[in-house]
Amino acid sequence: MIQANQLRKSYRTKRRRQTTTVDAVRGVDLSVTEGEIFGFLGPNGAGKTTTLRMLATLLDPDGGQAHIAGVDLRANPAGVRAVIGYVAQGGGTWDEVSAREELVLQGRMHGLSKAEAQQRTHAALQAFQLDEYGDRWCKTYSGGQRRRLDIALGVIHRPKVLFLDEPTAGLDPQSRAHMWEEVRRLRSEGMTVFLTTHYLDEADALCDRIAIIDYGRIVAEGTPEELKRDISGDVVMIGLDEPTTRAEEVLKDKRYVLKLESVGETGLRLYVDAGETAIPHVMRELNDNGITLSTIALHRPSLDDVFLTKTGRSLRES
Amino acid sequence: MKLLRDTWLLYQRQLLLMWRSPIWLFFALAQPVTYLFLFAPFLQKALLPMGASTIQDAYNIYVPGLLVVMCFYTGLFAGFGLVAELRMGILERARVTPISRSALLLGRAARDVTAMLIQCALITILSVPFGLTVPLPNLLVAYALLTIIGLMAAAISYDIALTIKNENALGSLLNSIGQPIALLAGVLLPLAIAPVWIQKLALANPFSWATNSVRALFWGSLTDPVVWQGTLIVSVLAVVTVLLSVRLYSRNIR
Ligand SMILES: Nc1ncnc2c1ncn2[C@@H]1O[C@H](COP(=O)(O)OP(=O)(O)O)[C@@H](O)[C@H]1O
Ligand SMILES: [Mg+2]
Numbered sequence: 001m002i003q004a005n006q007l008r009k010s011y012r013t014k015r016r017r018q019t020t021t022v023d024a025v026r027g028v029d030l031s032v033t034e035g036e037i038f039g040f041l042g043p044n045g046a047g048k049t050t051t052l053r054m055l056a057t058l059l060d061p062d063g064g065q066a067h068i069a070g071v072d073l074r075a076n077p078a079g080v081r082a083v084i085g086y087v088a089q090g091g092g093t094w095d096e097v098s099a100r101e102e103l104v105l106q107g108r109m110h111g112l113s114k115a116e117a118q119q120r121t122h123a124a125l126q127a128f129q130l131d132e133y134g135d136r137w138c139k140t141y142s143g144g145q146r147r148r149l150d151i152a153l154g155v156i157h158r159p160k161v162l163f164l165d166e167p168t169a170g171l172d173p174q175s176r177a178h179m180w181e182e183v184r185r186l187r188s189e190g191m192t193v194f195l196t197t198h199y200l201d202e203a204d205a206l207c208d209r210i211a212i213i214d215y216g217r218i219v220a221e222g223t224p225e226e227l228k229r230d231i232s233g234d235v236v237m238i239g240l241d242e243p244t245t246r247a248e249e250v251l252k253d254k255r256y257v258l259k260l261e262s263v264g265e266t267g268l269r270l271y272v273d274a275g276e277t278a279i280p281h282v283m284r285e286l287n288d289n290g291i292t293l294s295t296i297a298l299h300r301p302s303l304d305d306v307f308l309t310k311t312g313r314s315l316r317e318s
Numbered sequence: 319m320k321l322l323r324d325t326w327l328l329y330q331r332q333l334l335l336m337w338r339s340p341i342w343l344f345f346a347l348a349q350p351v352t353y354l355f356l357f358a359p360f361l362q363k364a365l366l367p368m369g370a371s372t373i374q375d376a377y378n379i380y381v382p383g384l385l386v387v388m389c390f391y392t393g394l395f396a397g398f399g400l401v402a403e404l405r406m407g408i409l410e411r412a413r414v415t416p417i418s419r420s421a422l423l424l425g426r427a428a429r430d431v432t433a434m435l436i437q438c439a440l441i442t443i444l445s446v447p448f449g450l451t452v453p454l455p456n457l458l459v460a461y462a463l464l465t466i467i468g469l470m471a472a473a474i475s476y477d478i479a480l481t482i483k484n485e486n487a488l489g490s491l492l493n494s495i496g497q498p499i500a501l502l503a504g505v506l507l508p509l510a511i512a513p514v515w516i517q518k519l520a521l522a523n524p525f526s527w528a529t530n531s532v533r534a535l536f537w538g539s540l541t542d543p544v545v546w547q548g549t550l551i552v553s554v555l556a557v558v559t560v561l562l563s564v565r566l567y568s569r570n571i572r
Binding site: 056057058078081082084085086088090091092093094096097101105106108109110111153157 | 324327331334335338339406407408409410411412413414415416417
């Protein structure tokens with residue numbers, strides 16, 4: 001649904017006759033399939049917004065190509081606009097108009113007739129649970145309500161692809177959960193959703209596939225599961241009632257154990273490919289050799305571990 | 319057709335916004351009304367060289383200048399609204415729709431001109447008790463001319479706003495170009511009482527021609543040559559500046 005090859009963008013800023021160049025995006029390749037929620041994860045300033053704005057025809061790429069729903073981004077931006085919806089990081093509503101008025105105007109800006117725009121507005125207010133506030137002015141809305149209105153505005157013309165820039169930044173946990181539900185509902189209606197986020201849990205829980213971007217380059221791409229498995233696999237933590245020497249003997253040559261470390265006197269850390277299949281093997285093996293397990297736990301790497309492995313920094317800190 | 323439809327659509331939205339926060343009218347009128355009540359009465363003597371033998375005459379000379387300066391300044395500060403909408407992300411949102419780019423600007427411009435005409439009407443009505451008299455046809459022609467003046471000032475303001483895109487810099491820049499142009503147009507004091515070299519300099523100022531036209535109309539002479547001359551000058555300039563800002567705008571926001 002979205003194909004991008006080597007997208008690039010630099011900003012030139014002039015200050016006191018000195019021109020500085022920021023290479024915001026340095027060759028981004030992306031491939032997003034129809035009907036998925038694709039997450040673009042990266043710290044602030046990584047180039048997420050810049051990439052998104054290029055894909056949404058708002059910014060001319062310095063280089064590279066992209067196709068959205070088969071339409072060439074650079075040759076036919078108007079064609080791309082017809083199939084996409086875009087919701088900016090900061091939204092974009094007037095303070096002293098109501099959600100209903102904004103939605104009708106948005107529909108009409110897309111060329112709908114008044115009656116049609118009103119009909120879709122009615123449906124959108126219900127779908128996004130805004131009808132209770134539909135006639136209040138936007139400036140009275142909570143962060144979550146305002147964000148839902150932003151998305152409703154972005155999809156009033158029923159686009160095939162929706163671009164969401166940081167849809168839940170700054171929202172409280174409840175509003176975020178609500179927003180995730182809305183995004184999933186849009187997917188279930190067949191929409192392809194491309195969203196940016198700097199929240200690890202959002203990328204993990206909401207997105208079907210993600211790409212991690214850092215300093216304008218993609219450093220990893222895949223499903224959250226794949227990414228996490230790729231870096232280190234899972235870790236099985238074992239606690240014993242006895243010193244670990246015997247258990248180490250038993251386990252160290254097993255095919256599914258990639259690496260083995262002892263932790264203190266009676267603890268063992270096993271690096272394995274897939275924890276859920278390794279655990280039964282480990283338990284049986286130890287049991288057969290008469291070693292008693294006191295505890296066993298599975299630690300799965302988080303996306304932060306992925307980011308750490310790929311960039312040497314933690315996303316939480318950057 | 320699409321341009322008209324889209325412009326009308328956005329003009330309606332702009333009117334709605336104007337209607338919902340009417341405080342702008344208070345700020346726009348505060349200064350002209352003060353001038354009207356406190357300044358104008360002293361002017362009869364100063365306006366004698368222009369033929370003001372009574373207080374009514376003085377108002378007939380003074381009010382047109384006041385209207386011109388009001389349209390000029392309202393227009394000149396129209397760029398602020400544009401920059402604010404840029405900052406609020408309104409234009410970003412509109413840009414991903416197929417709406418006409420020119421309509422986005424023209425809808426705003428129509429709103430700004432409407433605001434000017436409302437101010438002009440209020441000032442005219444307030445001046446009647448002081449003895450302002452003006453034939454209706456002349457008044458209508460004068461309003462048409464004021465519309466063009468305001469549109470031109472607004473277009474200049476949009477051009478500058480789109481170039482510098484910074485509300486603070488915009489404020490000081492507009493103030494510093496607004497003052498001399500307004501003075502040279504003789505809007506508050508007629509240039510007939512100014513030194514000759516200033517009068518010559520004023521000939522190069524289109525707003526000066528416009529002011530003289532509006533004054534002639536209020537003085538009752540629809541056929542004074544300065545009326546068509548002034549109208550022609552500001553019309554041509556208005557077309558040029560509006561086209562320029564539409565182009566700048568479309569390029570800016572594509
Ligand atoms: N208009 C601009 N002018 C100059 N630099 C910019 C501009 N917009 C973004 N940048 C820079 O480009 C880089 C990427 O920014 P952005 O795409 O907004 O990142 P993100 O959305 O991931 O936080 C940052 O270093 C930012 O400072
Ligand atoms: Mg961003």
